[in-house]
Amino acid sequence: MWRDSRLQLLLAIGSLTVMAGAVLAPNLPELIHQLHFEPGIAGTLVSLHFLTVAISLPLLGILADSVGALPVLVPSLILYAVFGMAGAAMDSLVPLMITRFLLGVATGGLTAASLGLVGKLYRADARSQVLAYVASTISLANIVYPLLGGWVGSFHWQWAFYLYGVGLPLAALSLLLLRRVEAGHAASNAGSSASGVEMAEELPPDVAIAPLRSNLFLLLRHPQTLGLLLALGLTSGTVYTTIVYVPLYLRTTLAASTVIIGGVLASKAVGATLISAFGVRPIAKAWGNLGAIALGYGVMAAALITIPHLHQIELILPTAILFGMGFGIVVPSLYGLLADQAPVQLQSSILAAGTGSGFLGQFLFPILFAPVFVHVGITGVFYTAATVALGAGALIIASLSQHRPKPWPSKR
Numbered sequence: 001m002w003r004d005s006r007l008q009l010l011l012a013i014g015s016l017t018v019m020a021g022a023v024l025a026p027n028l029p030e031l032i033h034q035l036h037f038e039p040g041i042a043g044t045l046v047s048l049h050f051l052t053v054a055i056s057l058p059l060l061g062i063l064a065d066s067v068g069a070l071p072v073l074v075p076s077l078i079l080y081a082v083f084g085m086a087g088a089a090m091d092s093l094v095p096l097m098i099t100r101f102l103l104g105v106a107t108g109g110l111t112a113a114s115l116g117l118v119g120k121l122y123r124a125d126a127r128s129q130v131l132a133y134v135a136s137t138i139s140l141a142n143i144v145y146p147l148l149g150g151w152v153g154s155f156h157w158q159w160a161f162y163l164y165g166v167g168l169p170l171a172a173l174s175l176l177l178l179r180r181v182e183a184g185h186a187a188s189n190a191g192s193s194a195s196g197v198e199m200a201e202e203l204p205p206d207v208a209i210a211p212l213r214s215n216l217f218l219l220l221r222h223p224q225t226l227g228l229l230l231a232l233g234l235t236s237g238t239v240y241t242t243i244v245y246v247p248l249y250l251r252t253t254l255a256a257s258t259v260i261i262g263g264v265l266a267s268k269a270v271g272a273t274l275i276s277a278f279g280v281r282p283i284a285k286a287w288g289n290l291g292a293i294a295l296g297y298g299v300m301a302a303a304l305i306t307i308p309h310l311h312q313i314e315l316i317l318p319t320a321i322l323f324g325m326g327f328g329i330v331v332p333s334l335y336g337l338l339a340d341q342a343p344v345q346l347q348s349s350i351l352a353a354g355t356g357s358g359f360l361g362q363f364l365f366p367i368l369f370a371p372v373f374v375h376v377g378i379t380g381v382f383y384t385a386a387t388v389a390l391g392a393g394a395l396i397i398a399s400l401s402q403h404r405p406k407p408w409p410s411k412r
Contacts, residue, residue: 009177016110016170027149047363053355072109080164087100115355219341225350232357
């Protein structure tokens, strides 16, 4: 799979979802100082795009399924570069927030289209591994982009905005490499044996199905689909909450430096990367989907409960890696199940809905956990997050156990 240039390109495009916030976050203090923003208000600049991504993803996923993923992907990449780089020219809060809002919409478009192309490119038996590669890439991006943004911003904070310009060459490469995926999906499927790529199958023409939007509506109403979407939102929200409160715990309890805090956050991403790339498929084969999901949520909850009782960085680092490994098991498994729910014509829409649910959780959970922190302290935050993780696991296991989906027909 790694030899396929199309997969490499789609992974690079998917990593831009992380870049949207990651290159700005290290430079936010300098931006606040230079432009005289209120810290509380300016902090929304980093998370505002999560809201617009969550809103735009399902809509642009439907559009990608209707007109094709490539016509959505290429303009989204161009607008991503334009709106992202425009932030460097803004000298007041409102225009800068508008550019961030529009950047979120463009991010939603490139995410929906790239996920849809992944769904069309690989069959179900290979898709779970590809989605694990996607999760690994996202985890690596969470390490690389903050470091890159901080390094470029160390010369001048405005320079970090120019990193968004990478969307332009990626748009050109998409036109060159991805035309064949949509232009002749059936033909590509027939000729895929030579390249070793496992192409996804389309529904046979004689299968009577409702119009596209009606199918999507029925699919989204299915109890298992609803359970998967909710679980993705709860999981992503829980993880983003740890990104907010783990540094606070390390600073207040251990007086940790910025370098140490960054190392702990990076170790979580490293754990997710390693397990996503090398462990998800063997675990799923050995334990089954239910077992893998139960294991992942259990590991996440155990790590969350343990962290507030640790007072040595040597113990916190492996615990953070363990938490990342649990997350790296859960998310690819959930996305794989979600992709299996839909025929190829609805891959963009259903995967976009899942990603949008995750972004909505990331936007809402830090806000919802603020009262928990105020009333019961930081230990209560970790315990509450562990409870949410266990609840999400129980929810999805119950949904999978009670509502077995009927597979969409396909040619054999």
